[in-house]
Amino acid sequence: MKNPALACRFAAGLLVAGTLSAPVFADSPAGGYDPQALFAPLSLPDAANAFRGGAGKQGPLFWQNRADYAIQAEIDPANHALRGEETITYTNHSPDALDVLWLQLDQNIYRRDSRAALGSPRPRAEATDGYQIDAVELDGKPVHFLVDDTRMRVDLPQALESGGKQLKLHVRYRYTVPGPWGGRTAVTPTKNGDIYEIAQWFPRMAVYDDLRGWDTLPYLGSEFYLEYGDIDYAVTVPWNYLVAGSGELTNPNEVLTATQRQRLAQAAQSDHTVLIRTPQEVTDPASRPKQSGTQTWRFHMAHTRDVAFAASPAFVWDAARINLPEGKHALAMSVYPVEAVGKDKWDRSTEYLKGAVEHFSAKWYPYPWPVAVNLAGHGAGMEYPGIVFDGIEDSGPMLFWISAHEIGHTWFPMIVGSNERRNAFMDEGFNTFIDIYASDAFNHGEYAPKRDSEYAPKGGNPVDEILPLLADAQAPTLMAPADSVGEKYRHPVSYFKGALGLVLLREQILGPERFDPAFRKYIATWAYHHPTPSDFFRFMSSETGEDLAWWWRGWYLNNWQLDMGVSGASYVDKDPAKGVTITFASKQKLVMPATLRIDFVDGSHRDVRVPVEIWRQSATPSLTLNTSARIKQLTLDPDHKLPDADRSNNSFVMP
Structure with a gap:
């Protein structure tokens, strides 16, 4: 979004x-x-x-660089803060030697002096200090870096050569998580504890490509352009928290109870939603494998451009199997506070998620990751690979539409990685397009159109x-x-x-x-x-x-308009049995192929597709059709499928 x-x-x-x-x-x-x-x-x-x-x-000369990440992070609930360190393995497949690296520091958008804040007509009432970069190291040695708004330039002591050469960059950092006003990442209070919606949470490599070299547009609010790779990340949280994140949980035996692991196994075989932690269990310490200290949750996400996660003691958790093409499967999961429980509310979230992913997978391209997560939080309506952030208050058709739309972003731009900061329609427009057919398909059109x-x-x-x-x-x-x-x-x-x-x-x-x-x-x-x-x-x-x-x-x-019409018609040699010649006219700069309906006096009709080619040489083209009966009326676009600016000239009544 x-x-x-x-x-x-x-x-x-x-x-x-x-x-x-x-x-x-x-x-x-x-x-x-x-x-x-x-x-x-x-x-x-x-x-x-x-x-x-x-x-x-x-x-034949196409190339693309790669960024793999190993990240360790810890949530500090007392200060609403995150502390992390990452090792980036960056692979240079370009034909160029790179003497600098550029990283994206999205959390700096929340600084009062950020370009986005200063350029906004409505400055935020609150702000953070953005990223605090504690260290940037290469091979264990500090390297010079420069932070400029939401970007960081790292000066390499020796250029990274082309041809698939790699380096490992280590970054230590910390920041305050924005409150509910934070937009795409937030801390949201609920009756059983805060929900941390953690996104854009680690310094990420900017893209170096064949179009512009380093693409370093500052983060002003438009979204992302990121390299692909594998991401392993670990999140340390208090003992009573659940964590739901992008990718596969790799240490379930450490962070889940035996009952929860058994329920997950059941969900993996079920087309119906299975509760992993019930609303009644949210406040029960026995729903966690330990009752003090902290726990570290570990995830692996393959072939992705990003990861995000959510953490809270307040989560109800449910799941169901996703059926994918060629007999493959994934898992749909939802996490939400008890405030969102209800038969017309988040009780159906996993059903919605499952239905949307199955439709998109069958219609366009199979879902590529083992898990799809829907989170009920402050209502960002925001998408990340494998997890989407939606609203606690969402319900009914709105919850279906928002869930389908956000998980639909898996295909655009998570799989097809267009540059959202430059070409928004390849993200939102393409995704909204596939949403339309998902609504038609779900539960026999329950929420269609x-x-x-x-x-x-x-x-x-x-x-x-x-x-x-x-x-x-x-x-x-x-x-x-x-x-x-x-x-x-x-x-x-x-x-x-x-x-x-x-x-x-x-x-x-x-x-x-x-x-x-x-x-x-x-x-x-x-x-x-x-x-x-x-x-x-x-x-x-x-x-x-x-x-x-x-x-x-x-x-x-361009934003060219369409205004086609029928300006006249006459029978060939004034004889209805010999056919009819029809004259069209366009009053605007765009034309399209269209259906022409011929209504005959005897009550029958005939539809003819008028190709766009009739307009190639004239703004008032004529078309002669073989007809043998008297015509009552001619109508262009009778089913109202085209964005015609003025439909008053679309019909012509034969004299």
């Missing part, structure tokens, strides 16, 4: 905001269709080369709700940098327009038969890699066998 308090709620429904903010990279044409402009050759932002080819795939939420009236048409955004001369395009898009535009553009663009591409331009296999192949091709918008555009055009340059130009690179 781009804004944790608001973005997570938007994830439950498709919406165009009623009030829109100041201009960012505005491009809203005054109108007038020009076929030479729409169908001109398209130069994409990133040129094809030996690293990224013309088919949208990795080229997805957009039936507090934000969108039941029965509303999303192609109409996008119209104010397309008509707004101040609106940014989908390609605008994420940090340059104001909050009032963020959801209409990145989420709604990004998702609707794929719905239109799938259902109106290509058809599911071409779109679905290509989209699945895109995910598999770019799994655990870093595609750009140009890679996606090229890939989908190549795989679907369709030159989509006009669509990328109109919907993504």
Whole structure:
């Protein structure tokens, strides 16, 4: 999510905001269709080369660096603090020798003097001191480092050579965990103790890639761009805490009771939710294997770009089996305080999580990790690999939608690792798109359609709700940098327009038969890699066998509107038996393939697909169809599937 308090709620429904903010990279044409402009050759932002080819795939010289982590951390409840140390094994697959390393220090966004804080129209009422870096060492020796806002530069005494050479960087650090106001990471009080939602909690390597070298955009609130690797982490907490985190718990015999281990084994074989710790057991010391001191929980997460965890004495815990393709399985788990218990509340969380993961896995790409966790906390509505943070108060359809949306981020951008700080639509838009079909699939459409939420009236048409955004001369395009898009535009553009663009591409331009296999192949091709918008555009055009340059130009690179209509019709030689010639007109810069419905006087009708190619040479093209009966009316887009700005000219009544 781009804004944790608001973005997570938007994830439950498709919406165009009623009030829109100041201009960012505005491009809203005054109108007038020009076929030479729409169908001109398209130069994409990133040129094809030996690293990224013309088919949208990795080229023969493609490379990607790797970051593996071994982390030890301890929660200090008395001071709401975390202390940690990490060893980063960094592998340089680039063709360049690297004399510096850049790390991301996301906790520094909470400093009063951070770029994000100073640039925000509403400064936070509270703040922290961010990361306190106690040591940075290479081979046991201190190395010089420089902290600049949310980044840290480490100066290497000797350059790290190319060709897969490695180094091990050791960092010791500490910070105060933000309170509930902290957004994506927080301490949230409940009646049985605090919930620690711990994310962006260790210094992480910035990405060095073939596009920009070190990509060191400061953390201003837009999300992440991270290297892949394996992460082993250990979390020390008081004896009465449970910890739920990304990846596999590797020491269950040390931190779980025999009863809890037996229940987990039962859950691993069950399609129904099994309670691992009941609400009644939350305050029972016997639900922990020891009754004093601390315990260390150990986790392993393979092939990931990040990990997060939650810790609390207040957790109810349940789980169920996830059924994956090819007979494989994973485990869906939920942890939540007793305040969230209820048959319409978090009692169904694991059911929702299981259903969403099974749908996404069967439809697009198998879930890659052993566990998926849903946490009830202060309501960040935030996603991390293998674990998502949702709200204690969530219930009913909202809980399903938010759970499905957040775990849907497993596919975008946790598996397909796009750069969220630059291209938000490849994160939120792609994920919102797959959410739509997950809502249709769950429990025979129990919560379908997805957009039936507090934000969108039941029965509303999303192609109409996008119209104010397309008509707004101040609106940014989908390609605008994420940090340059104001909050009032963020959801209409990145989420709604990004998702609707794929719905239109799938259902109106290509058809599911071409779109679905290509989209699945895109995910598999770019799994655990870093595609750009140009890679996606090229890939989908190549795989679907369709030159989509006009669509990328109109919907993504610009906010061009659509206003097609039927301007006239006449029978050939004035004889209905010889056919009909129909004239179309476009008053805006974008056109699309559309259905033309011919209603005959005898009460029958015929639908004809009008391809986009009729518009390649004229703004007022004509089409002659073989018909043999008298026509009552012609209607373009009769089922209201297209975002047509003015539908008053879509129908023509024959004289």
